[in-house]
Amino acid sequence: MTTHILIIGLGLIGGSLAKALQRNQDVHVAGYDADPLTARKAFKMGIIHSSPPSLEQAASEADVIVFATPVGATIKLMEQSKYWQLKDDVILTDTGSTKIQIMESSKSLNHLFIGGHPMAGSHKSGVEAAKEVLFENAYYILTPGNATDDERLQFLKELLSVTKAKIKILPAEEHDHMTAIVSHFPHLIAASLVHQLDQEDKFPFARQLAAGGFRDTTRIASANPEMWRDITTQNNTMIVQQLDNWMEQMEQLKQMLKKNDPEPIQQFFSHAKTVRDELPISGHGAMFSVFDLYIDVPDIPGIISELTGYLAEEEISIVNLRILETREDVFGILVISFQTTEDRARAQKCMMTRTVYDTYIS
Numbered sequence: 001m002t003t004h005i006l007i008i009g010l011g012l013i014g015g016s017l018a019k020a021l022q023r024n025q026d027v028h029v030a031g032y033d034a035d036p037l038t039a040r041k042a043f044k045m046g047i048i049h050s051s052p053p054s055l056e057q058a059a060s061e062a063d064v065i066v067f068a069t070p071v072g073a074t075i076k077l078m079e080q081s082k083y084w085q086l087k088d089d090v091i092l093t094d095t096g097s098t099k100i101q102i103m104e105s106s107k108s109l110n111h112l113f114i115g116g117h118p119m120a121g122s123h124k125s126g127v128e129a130a131k132e133v134l135f136e137n138a139y140y141i142l143t144p145g146n147a148t149d150d151e152r153l154q155f156l157k158e159l160l161s162v163t164k165a166k167i168k169i170l171p172a173e174e175h176d177h178m179t180a181i182v183s184h185f186p187h188l189i190a191a192s193l194v195h196q197l198d199q200e201d202k203f204p205f206a207r208q209l210a211a212g213g214f215r216d217t218t219r220i221a222s223a224n225p226e227m228w229r230d231i232t233t234q235n236n237t238m239i240v241q242q243l244d245n246w247m248e249q250m251e252q253l254k255q256m257l258k259k260n261d262p263e264p265i266q267q268f269f270s271h272a273k274t275v276r277d278e279l280p281i282s283g284h285g286a287m288f289s290v291f292d293l294y295i296d297v298p299d300i301p302g303i304i305s306e307l308t309g310y311l312a313e314e315e316i317s318i319v320n321l322r323i324l325e326t327r328e329d330v331f332g333i334l335v336i337s338f339q340t341t342e343d344r345a346r347a348q349k350c351m352m353t354r355t356v357y358d359t360y361i362s
């Protein structure tokens with residue numbers, strides 16, 4: 001029997017999920033977006049099987065409804081859904097980055113709601129950025145709350161298993177506490193660093209110097225501001241707690257820096273390095289599914305097209321490509337990003353066999 005899935009919100013996450021869910025046998029994935037152009041584009045790109053004109057009508061035919069909208073819009077849509085004529089055994093779920101307020105809202109619904117959060121994404125948004133493999137190896141958190149329908153929870157887990165994400169059940173409070181630390185608060189810090197650069201008016205050339213480390217640390221500041229406004233207002237209490245901890249830590253750091261004793265300063269960096277180096281990498285809680293390969297390349301015309309040409313010949317897809325301008329000698333570092341570790345391993349092998357350049361994985 002065909003499972004009818006309706007995805008509401010066809011941006012980065014809704015689009016990626018729609019595409020991945022099509023891997024299931026016997027599913028029909030319908031997609032709806034407040035922006036009709038987005039829905040049309042998703043249909044043309046093959047991300048959804050159909051683009052129904054009426055949300056209510058599509059909802060009434062669905063076995064599973066996924067809210068993949070910014071979390072503020074999700075709460076409003078959940079409210080509206082009370083007035084839709086839904087199937088009795090429909091499963092409602094979402095993809096939002098916050099869970100406490102969403103689970104609170106779900107209490108007034110007449111149908112089963114299982115919270116969800118695929119913890120992979122990027123600073124990009126919109127249907128154009130959607131990709132089928134986005135969730136591979138990432139954690140996909142489910143927060144069933146008080147919903148005790150094991151059969152339908154199991155059904156949803158099986159449906160989502162085609163994303164190749166690692167599904168984990170958590171209480172909403174734990175989810176919001178941990179995401180405040182590893183995702184929401186770091187986002188505010190990234191944005192603050194960019195503000196700090198923006199306020200520099202003595203030497204405006206500083207922007208030109210903002211390469212490497214600054215770009216890496218602040219990449220997420222390029223994400224969708226409306227999405228992050230909603231996340232920040234919903235997980236406000238946990239984020240403010242993190243800010244309190246941070247300010248306390250910064251005060252200690254300031255005292256240490258004022259003393260300017262090299263030993264504790266080195267220890268400060270050393271401890272951070274140890275913890276950072278021991279963080280689980282891809283396949284163990286990766287937040288973003290891109291895998292970088294570093295290649296030492298000489299500064300000769302045509303080198304990039306030569307190397308990407310080899311990858312194209314071996315049908316290895318590239319997600320991104322950049323040059324680190326950190327060296328002043330005749331070599332530079334070309335960084336090519338791939339969607340999966342398998343693609344990166346193939347690319348490394350390709351470079352090793354077809355070129356003389358050294359490759360690294362950091």
Ligand SMILES: NC(=O)C1=CN([C@@H]2O[C@H](COP(=O)(O)OP(=O)(O)OC[C@H]3O[C@@H](n4cnc5c(N)ncnc54)[C@H](O)[C@@H]3O)[C@@H](O)[C@H]2O)C=CC1
Nearest residue numbers: 009011012013033034069070071073096097121122125126
């Ligand atoms: N961007 C990321 O890296 C991640 C985002 N999330 C969460 O997933 C959700 C979606 O995020 P993205 O896909 O990145 O956003 P996005 O901005 O790429 O897409 C959101 C889509 O929802 C549509 N939309 C907005 N309000 C709507 C409404 N009332 N009815 C129907 N469609 C509506 C927009 O037109 C847009 O196409 C958010 O709740 C976000 O917190 C979760 C994991 C990662």
Ligand SMILES: O=C(O)C(=O)Cc1ccc(O)cc1
Nearest residue numbers: 097119120121122123287288
């Ligand atoms: O781009 C990045 O690094 C992210 O952190 C993506 C992201 C954004 C929001 C989430 O709820 C989960 C992941």
